[in-house]
Amino acid sequence: MSDKSHYSVLVIGSGPAGSTAAIYTSRANLETIVLEGRQPGGQLTITTDVENFPGFEKGIMGPELVAEMKKQAERFGAKYVWDFVTEVDTTKRPFTVTCEENTYTCDSIIIASGATARTLGLPNENDMMGFGVSACATCDGFFFKEKEIVVVGGGDSAMEEAVYLTKFAAKVSILHRREELRASKIMQDRAMNNEKIEFVWNTVVEDIRGSQEEGLTGLKIKNTKTGEVSEFKTQGLFFAIGHVPNTDIFKDKLNMDESGYIITKPDSTKTNIDGIFAAGDVQDSVFRQAITAAGSGCMAAIEAERFLES
């Protein structure tokens, strides 16, 4: 809960993009509020070691990194509030931002609401979430000690999650719909050199076997080349198939691409509405790194500052 309702800068989201923006705007003496969202700290809070954020020779844990960023922003006066935005009136300034708990007005908005893990949309997927199905290896890996599990995906996330899961599981099978990985060479090598990991190529999951009572018992899978359908015995299913940007509240208000990523002007974080900026994974479907999110958060803050000055 915040004691006031009007801010110069309102930041939606508290991952690296949001917190970097807040560090810059609050340090520039702009009254800044950060609405933390349902997952305070963002996706880094469900990751383990971050090895590629400059300044941490030995790496840093994701949750620790975002916690430090938050403290740094708070040191300059940024106000962090747990609230979830349900509606934004972008038609007039000051902008009105309605949340589950409170309503705020602000002179500028920095959207840094990030992205959410994508799932396959299988028939009983939602029922089985937490009963053998997961979209977060670091959250749930612990529950799969000595079990045989499947990771779906062929990108860096799939490799990272599979390697992480070998800390617990007896065996991890990476099911990928093609026979070529999208993941970077270094991540591929880590997975391929791990003796607990096997690859199942050209394969998609069609159904989940099991129930909440008995847990996950297997998968119905299909070979994308031969069309052959078969059963695959496994006790866990982890999705690592990318992310969807959290931009629903801006639908029909801001320009977006066909996947829902907010379109920003070239070399800028400006959206199609003056005073509204977008930073991090909501506008970046390409790089999606903590450091690029932080970088665009910085850009958004500087652009918001210039906008407010003018």
Ligand code: NAP
């Ligand atoms: P991604 O690169 O978009 O990869 C998603 C993977 O899931 C792809 O292999 C894709 O298959 C597969 N996929 C998507 N939809 C599917 C479906 N419906 N059914 C089956 N498979 C499906 O996503 P990501 O791995 O989450 O990575 C996102 C970004 O974060 C990337 O830029 C990545 O480099 C970065 N990242 C970096 C690190 C690191 O460096 N430590 C760790 C994690 C993520 P196709 O290949 O056939 O399209």
